[in-house]
Amino acid sequence: xxxxxxxxxxxxxxxxxxxxQRNLSANTVSAxxxxxxxxxxxxxxxxxxxxxxxxxxxxxxxxxxxxxxxEEDQGCGIATxxxxxxxxxxxxxxxxxxxxxxxxxxxxxxxxxxxxxSPKPVIQYLDKNGxxxxxxxxxxxxxxxxxxxxILVLLYDAGARVQELCDLxxxxxxxxxxxxxxLTGKGNKSRFVPLSTQTAQxxxxxxxxxxxxxxxxxxxxxxxxxxxxxxTRGGVSxxxxxxxxKANESTPLALPTTxxxxxxxxxxxxxxxxxxxxxxxxxxxxxxxxxxTTQIYAKANPEVKRAALxxxxxxPDMPQLxxxxxxxxxxxxxxxxxx
Numbered sequence: 407x408x409x410x411x412x413x414x415x416x417x418x419x420x421x422x423x424x425x426x427q428r429n430l431s432a433n434t435v436s437a438x439x440x441x442x443x444x445x446x447x448x449x450x451x452x453x454x455x456x457x458x459x460x461x462x463x464x465x466x467x468x469x470x471x472x473x474x475x476x477e478e479d480q481g482c483g484i485a486t487x488x489x490x491x492x493x494x495x496x497x498x499x500x501x502x503x504x505x506x507x508x509x510x511x512x513x514x515x516x517x518x519x520x521x522x523x524s525p526k527p528v529i530q531y532l533d534k535n536g537x538x539x540x541x542x543x544x545x546x547x548x549x550x551x552x553x554x555x556x557i558l559v560l561l562y563d564a565g566a567r568v569q570e571l572c573d574l575x576x577x578x579x580x581x582x583x584x585x586x587x588x589l590t591g592k593g594n595k596s597r598f599v600p601l602s603t604q605t606a607q608x609x610x611x612x613x614x615x616x617x618x619x620x621x622x623x624x625x626x627x628x629x630x631x632x633x634x635x636x637x638t639r640g641g642v643s644x645x646x647x648x649x650x651x652k653a654n655e656s657t658p659l660a661l662p663t664t665x666x667x668x669x670x671x672x673x674x675x676x677x678x679x680x681x682x683x684x685x686x687x688x689x690x691x692x693x694x695x696x697x698x699t700t701q702i703y704a705k706a707n708p709e710v711k712r713a714a715l716x717x718x719x720x721x722p723d724m725p726q727l728x729x730x731x732x733x734x735x736x737x738x739x740x741x742x743x744x745x
Contacts, residue, residue, distance in 0.1 A: 411460060412460050412463075413459065418504070419500050419501075420438070420439065430594075433569055437489065442493070444476065444490065445490075448476075449463065464515075466514040466515055466518050470519060484522045488521040488522060491519060531675075536660070536661055537670075537677075540558065540649055541562075552612055552615065556612040557629055559609075560587065561671065562671075564587050564589065565599065565671045565675060565692050566671065567668070567671060568639045571629065572627075572642065573590060573636075574589075574627070575625050575626060576613060577625060579613065579628070581609055585600065585605070587599050591693045613628075639667075642667050643666065643667060646666075646667055675700070685701065
């Protein structure tokens with residue numbers, strides 16, 4: 407095998423760099439893997455099988471052709487197209503360090519291909535009445551209804567990402583004293599999130615019922631499916647969708663028909679903002695790297711904008727307008743329009 411062969415460096419990128427050096431999460435690695443599965447599929451359709459693909463087959467033009475193929479042949483949206491490009495650029499940033507022979511190619515791809523501008527999605531969130539309605543849906547007379555309520559309140563009250571929730575074990579909970587949950591998010595970074603008294607009470611009942619206090623259960627998934635396996639992101643989405651449909655059956659159009667688990671995280675952030683919480687606190691609560699990421703909630707919330715404007719801006723006194731019914735000149739003019 408040649409030392410500059412594409413497959414060699416791609417394998418090293420996944421096994422040594424992403425996992426060993428950068429310690430990226432399994433979800434991030436999986437997203438990059440999907441990108442290169444598509445990349446290899448594209449070249450195979452061009453007549454180059456994965457085992458024969460070399461750097462000599464790759465140019466800036468072919469990468470741009472690949473991005474066009476994603477949109478036109480694979481039906482990918484602009485956001486997906488941009489995510490795939492980010493994955494490719496990440497790989498070539500690695501290659502330019504470990505294989506200087508390919509520096510020119512890497513530079514053409516990293517600096518010469520740009521992301522497409524796309525409309526920023528509107529942040530979807532529920533008001534407090536919507537959250538109350540959603541949390542009222544699980545049937546608490548069943549074991550799975552009580553499990554589902556614990557899932558929903560944690561997604562909302564802890565502002566948890568869905569994968570953070572799926573990865574939870576009993577040892578991540580502290581339900582005595584000041585209740586907290588330890589969430590491990592992007593970049594395998596952990597944060598301690600305080601829980602409300604009501605959420606802690608729901609989780610105490612749930613963990614007691616599940617016999618989680620036994621030592622051999624401490625590292626088992628906090629939330630499992632009917633087969634006893636850890637819930638997946640798809641499983642959590644299915645649970646949420648079930649209760650959204652149930653809520654809308656009792657109260658038509660009370661909730662958006664398509665609702666993602668991330669919407670509950672957005673809802674918590676919006677409610678914290680509306681209550682006057684500082685953006686720095688909300689940033690740490692959500693586990694954002696930069697406060698700029700958190701500012702999207704302030705930009706998206708019209709109530710926060712209105713309150714901010716009222717605090718710094720006082721409308722001038724408006725003059726009292728006369729009653730036009732008592733203005734003979736105006737009345738005669740209006741009458742003339744009909745003649």
